[in-house]
Amino acid sequence: MARTRQWIAVLALAASLPAHAGLFDDTEARKELMRMREDYNARLQALEASSRAQLDLANQIEALKAEVARLRGDVELLGHTMESVQKRQKDFYVDLDERLRRLETGAGPAGPVDPAAESADYESALNLLKGGKYGDAAAAFDAFVAKYPSSSFLPSAHFWAGSAALQAKDINRASEHFNAVVNQWPDDPRAPDALLGVANCQRALGERKLEQKTLQGVIERYPDSAAAKSAKQRLGG
Incomplete structure (x- = not known):
């Protein structure tokens, strides 16, 4: 009688083992799925951050190009202005010298200038x-x-x-x-x-x-x- 009870207990334990194993496997699978999802989200966020950084860098580069072009134009305009100023100064002194020579020789322009x-x-x-x-x-x-x-x-x-x-x-x-x-x-x-x-x-x-x-x-x-x-x-x- 006692042996019969022992066999019944063993059979009951054996019958319960697959159910526990199935429960354990399902829990681990869910954990792995959650881990994969978190890893995917992390990679997606990193990719989005990298894309934003690249876009910001591209915008900064374009802004710098525009600024360089503007500065180059300012430099060219300044150079042209300086050239004009120097030319006018030279012309002024040449004209002044010419007027002085005319006064010294007694020749003058047709009218006062x-x-x-x-x-x-x-x-x-x-x-x-x-x-x-x-x-x-x-x-x-x-x-x-x-x-x-x-x-x-x-x-x-x-x-x-x-x-x-x-x-x-x-x-x-x-x-x-x-x-x-x-x-x-x-x-x-x-x-x-x-x-x-x-x-x-x-x-x-x-x-x-x-x-x-x-x-x-x-x-x-x-x-x-x-x-x-x-x-x-x-x-x-």
Whole structure:
């Protein structure tokens, strides 16, 4: 009887073992699933953070590029302004020296000229050009040339008048001004660029052979100038 009870207890224990094992396996599977889900979420969050960081970096790079471009433009404008200031100072002293020589020799201009008004008129025309008002600028420089025929600003005035007229698509008028600089003041610092301006006018008129000849003339007459470098590039040399 006692042995029978023992066998019943053993059988009951054996019958209960699979149920406990199944319960243990299901719990472990859930734990593993939760661990995998947490790992996946962590990786997803890391990927999203990395993507945001890359996007922020790309935006910063683009912002820096824009800032560099803006600063480069400011530097170029400053350089142009400094060049204009230096040129005006040089022109002023040359004009002053010329006026003194005229006084010493007893020769004088046809009428009194106010240097301040002369400089102001020149500056006004130049500001129109800088502001993109090319037609108005060309007219203002024309007026300056007519009003101050003995001005030391004349080479620059003709050059800028040609540049303004070229931008305004008045090609013939631009060519006249550029040629005036080349023919009357061939040693002026503006002369190389003026001759290059003549070539630009010829290109605008479709005169390609004349343009190439003029470009070659820039190289031969002003070999060390920036205009000569541009001419070489355009000729493919």
